[in-house]
Amino acid sequence: xxxxxxxxxxxxxxxxxxxxxxxxxxxxxxxxxxxxxxxxxxxxxxxxxxxxxxxxxxxxxxxxxxxxxxxxxxxxxxxxxxxxxxxxxxxxxxxxxxxxxxxxxxxxxxxxxxxxxxxxxxxxxxxxxxxxxxxxxxxxxxxxxxxxxxxxxxxxxxxxxxxxxxxxxxxxxxxxxxxxxxxxxxxxxxxxxxxxxxxxxxxxxxxxxxxxxxxxxxxxxxxxxxxxxxxxxxxxxxxxxxxxxxxxxxxxxxxxxxxxxxxxxxxxxxxxxxxxxxxxxxxxxxxxxxxxxxxxxxxxxxxxxxxxxxxxxxxxx
Amino acid sequence: xxxxxxxxxxxxxxxxxxxxxxxxxxxxxxxxxxxxxxxxxxxxxxxxxxxxxxxxxxxxxxxxxxxxxxxxxxxxxxxxxxxxxxxxxxxxxxxxxxxxxxxxxxxxxxxxxxxxxxxxxxxxxxxxxxxxxxxxxxxxxxxxxxxxxxxxxxxxxxxxxxxxxxxxxxxxxxxxxxxxxxxxxxxxxxxxxxxxxxxxxxxxxxxxxxxxxxxxxxxxxxxxxxxxxxxxxxxxxxxxxxxxxxxxxxxxxxxxxxxxxxxxxxxxxxxxxxxxxxxxxxxxxxxxxxxxxxxxxxxxxxxxxxxxxxxxxxxxxxxxxxxxxxxxxxxxxxxxxxxxxxxxxxxxxxxxxxxxxxxxxxxxxxxxxxxxxxxxxxxxxxxxxxxxxxxxxxxxxxxxxxxxxxxxxxxxxxxxxxxxxxxxxxxxxxxxxxxxxxxxxxxxxxx
Numbered sequence: 001x002x003x004x005x006x007x008x009x010x011x012x013x014x015x016x017x018x019x020x021x022x023x024x025x026x027x028x029x030x031x032x033x034x035x036x037x038x039x040x041x042x043x044x045x046x047x048x049x050x051x052x053x054x055x056x057x058x059x060x061x062x063x064x065x066x067x068x069x070x071x072x073x074x075x076x077x078x079x080x081x082x083x084x085x086x087x088x089x090x091x092x093x094x095x096x097x098x099x100x101x102x103x104x105x106x107x108x109x110x111x112x113x114x115x116x117x118x119x120x121x122x123x124x125x126x127x128x129x130x131x132x133x134x135x136x137x138x139x140x141x142x143x144x145x146x147x148x149x150x151x152x153x154x155x156x157x158x159x160x161x162x163x164x165x166x167x168x169x170x171x172x173x174x175x176x177x178x179x180x181x182x183x184x185x186x187x188x189x190x191x192x193x194x195x196x197x198x199x200x201x202x203x204x205x206x207x208x209x210x211x212x213x214x215x216x217x218x219x220x221x222x223x224x225x226x227x228x229x230x231x232x233x234x235x236x237x238x239x240x241x242x243x244x245x246x247x248x249x250x251x252x253x254x255x256x257x258x259x260x261x262x263x264x265x266x267x268x269x270x271x272x273x274x275x276x277x278x279x280x281x282x283x284x285x286x287x288x289x290x291x292x293x294x295x296x297x298x299x300x301x302x303x304x305x306x307x308x309x310x311x312x313x314x315x316x317x
Numbered sequence: 318x319x320x321x322x323x324x325x326x327x328x329x330x331x332x333x334x335x336x337x338x339x340x341x342x343x344x345x346x347x348x349x350x351x352x353x354x355x356x357x358x359x360x361x362x363x364x365x366x367x368x369x370x371x372x373x374x375x376x377x378x379x380x381x382x383x384x385x386x387x388x389x390x391x392x393x394x395x396x397x398x399x400x401x402x403x404x405x406x407x408x409x410x411x412x413x414x415x416x417x418x419x420x421x422x423x424x425x426x427x428x429x430x431x432x433x434x435x436x437x438x439x440x441x442x443x444x445x446x447x448x449x450x451x452x453x454x455x456x457x458x459x460x461x462x463x464x465x466x467x468x469x470x471x472x473x474x475x476x477x478x479x480x481x482x483x484x485x486x487x488x489x490x491x492x493x494x495x496x497x498x499x500x501x502x503x504x505x506x507x508x509x510x511x512x513x514x515x516x517x518x519x520x521x522x523x524x525x526x527x528x529x530x531x532x533x534x535x536x537x538x539x540x541x542x543x544x545x546x547x548x549x550x551x552x553x554x555x556x557x558x559x560x561x562x563x564x565x566x567x568x569x570x571x572x573x574x575x576x577x578x579x580x581x582x583x584x585x586x587x588x589x590x591x592x593x594x595x596x597x598x599x600x601x602x603x604x605x606x607x608x609x610x611x612x613x614x615x616x617x618x619x620x621x622x623x624x625x626x627x628x629x630x631x632x633x634x635x636x637x638x639x640x641x642x643x644x645x646x647x648x649x650x651x652x653x654x655x656x657x658x659x660x661x662x663x664x665x666x667x668x669x670x671x672x673x674x675x676x677x678x679x680x681x682x683x684x685x686x687x688x689x690x691x692x693x694x695x696x697x698x699x700x701x702x703x704x705x706x707x708x709x710x711x712x713x714x715x716x717x718x719x720x721x722x723x724x725x726x727x728x729x730x731x732x733x734x735x736x737x738x739x740x741x742x743x744x745x746x747x748x749x750x751x752x753x754x755x756x757x758x759x760x761x762x763x764x
């Protein structure tokens with residue numbers, strides 16, 4: 001009976017608790033769902049900015065863009081002007097000289113009189129023994145004796161120290177003294193120099209970097225200028241091309257940006273039409289020189305240019 | 318023994334590793350060498366090529382003016398093609414006296430990309446001899462040279478042949494200058510218009526009339542052998558397809574059909590003629606062998622199938638039909654059978670003609686009260702309108718398939734005249750004719 005009662009009481013309390021948690025649950029759900037409904041509600045698309053053209057490059061192209069030149073030569077120092085031979089030939093020597101002049105700055109090590117303990121202790125012991133004896137005899141003069149004792153002991157010690165450290169101790173007149181008029185002596189007196197800036201031969205060319213370096217390619221703007229320039233010269237014969245084919249040509253340029261040799265076509269024209277296209281590319285490359293868009297310091301990058309002429313987009317279909 | 322084996326295997330392993338690393342290094346090196354970045358040029362310009370054509374050297378000729386005339390015809394041919402820009406002779410620095418020696422810098426200076434030098438002379442047998450040399454000015458190279466001889470009254474052909482040689486060498490495509498055009502010459506007032514069959518060089522010279530103008534003639538077409546023409550004429554009140562030999566003037570009716578026949582055209586072999594035959598309210602396409610007179614029926618529909626044209630390889634036929642409700646272009650096999658519609662856009666398509674290159678079908682398109690000339694690929698793709706206006710009709714391809722000739726009627730009291738336009742839609746030019754002209758048909762090259 002009692003058990004049943006207990007159960008009934010427990011059941012009542014359980015149902016009350018259930019109702020309470022149920023209420024809380026509903027409230028929380030309402031809050032969460034309401035917040036979600038408001039927060040996650042679909043918003044009208046905001047206007048999208050102008051589409052940005054993106055060039056998708058393949059991994060191999062990217063590797064090409066960032067890889068160094070296999071043929072890169074050892075970096076030569078960049079030289080802006082011809083340097084005189086005498087200064088700065090031996091920077092070490094100068095540094096040594098300056099050290100002598102800038103002596104005021106140097107902190108001369110102060111001789112620290114070593115305190116030979118052993119030898120000092122001996123007279124101390126004597127003194128104490130004497131003092132005890134005197135103490136026993138005359139307590140009064142003890143103080144005076146105690147004061148004078150170290151004075152006596154000092155000269156002894158000094159003598160010994162002097163004898164030992166005399167040759168190492170610098171003369172007193174050379175002791176560092178700050179003199180504002182000689183501030184300049186504190187400055188680095190070495191002749192201003194950039195070791196790489198002067199040399200026997202003027203060389204403004206930037207090195208090609210290490211063979212494994214990056215960014216040794218022509219810039220996109222240089223290539224763009226080259227393509228725009230070539231567009232004005234190249235008139236492929238207007239036949240119809242049924243399939244894509246390219247004409248591989250390599251040009252070698254001199255430093256004056258003209259062709260060092262006739263363009264080298266790396267294909268064999270098999271029919272009159274491809275022959276006409278090949279000839280049109282050679283004609284264009286000869287006619288379009290000089291290629292002034294290339295800058296001289298980057299000569300290594302454009303002295304040899306492998307090209308592909310692809311007329312399909314113009315004539316195809 | 319075991320240790321020996323072990324040593325060997327170790328050696329092998331070492332050797333193998335070394336070999337592998339070497340191979341890897343070599344492959345890496347090779348890939349680096351191969352992967353040299355190339356700049357790809359995809360854009361050029363479609364400017365005509367500047368070309369210098371100094372007068373042919375013709376000092377020994379009884380008529381030195383002829384040398385100049387030959388040069389002028391070549392110049393005019395190349396200019397009209399739209400692919401060349403002949404440079405004014407006043408700008409020339411070097412005066413050519415020896416056609417085999419050229420000072421390239423002089424021609425480079427006036428920006429000539431190509432240079433033509435030549436001589437014209439009277440040969441001991443009285444024939445006219447011509448030699449020419451073609452030079453690449455910027456590459457400082459000799460490109461081509463040929464010699465021709467011909468009876469003196471045929472001198473214009475020499476100029477056309479040289480034009481073709483230059484065109485072919487510089488564009489890589491066959492020329493079309495040594496060809497003729499047959500057309501309907503129209504004269505008189507609009508009410509009393511006389512229509513005669515006429516033939517002329519592609520540049521409008523040497524016009525010759527083939528019929529007297531008594532009968533109405535329409536749709537002349539050249540035979541691939543270029544000695545014969547087929548056309549439609551109302552000679553006995555009933556339109557019939559005729560065959561005419563240009564050389565001897567003989568003509569005959571093609572086939573013996575009770576009803577009217579029209580829109581004839583030769584098959585590529587020149588031995589057969591394909592045409593339409595009217596049967597009641599319908600028209601169907603028939604093929605007739607000119608030797609055996611055997612006739613083959615290729616279509617059998619309750620519609621008007623007409624204007625058939627063979628593909629250059631003779632395997633297919635394109636034609637116009639209203640079986641779908643409006644006139645559209647269809648393609649079927651050379652032996653008939655099911656036809657595939659290839660034109661689908663708005664408007665009515667008519668007079669399809671297959672290019673000698675096989676790459677395009679040209680047509681007349683009527684839409685919104687205007688007539689346009691266009692081309693499309695044989696599968697119906699790539700439709701391109703070349704010209705559009707009040708009334709353009711009757712396209713015909715040049716022998717190399719690069720140019721389309723058609724006639725244009727401006728309306729009003731004026732009559733039609735002939736025009737050419739590139740298959741790119743550029744370079745529209747009027748073809749000179751003695752009077753009004755329509756229905757042109759371009760011949761193959763004469764040689």
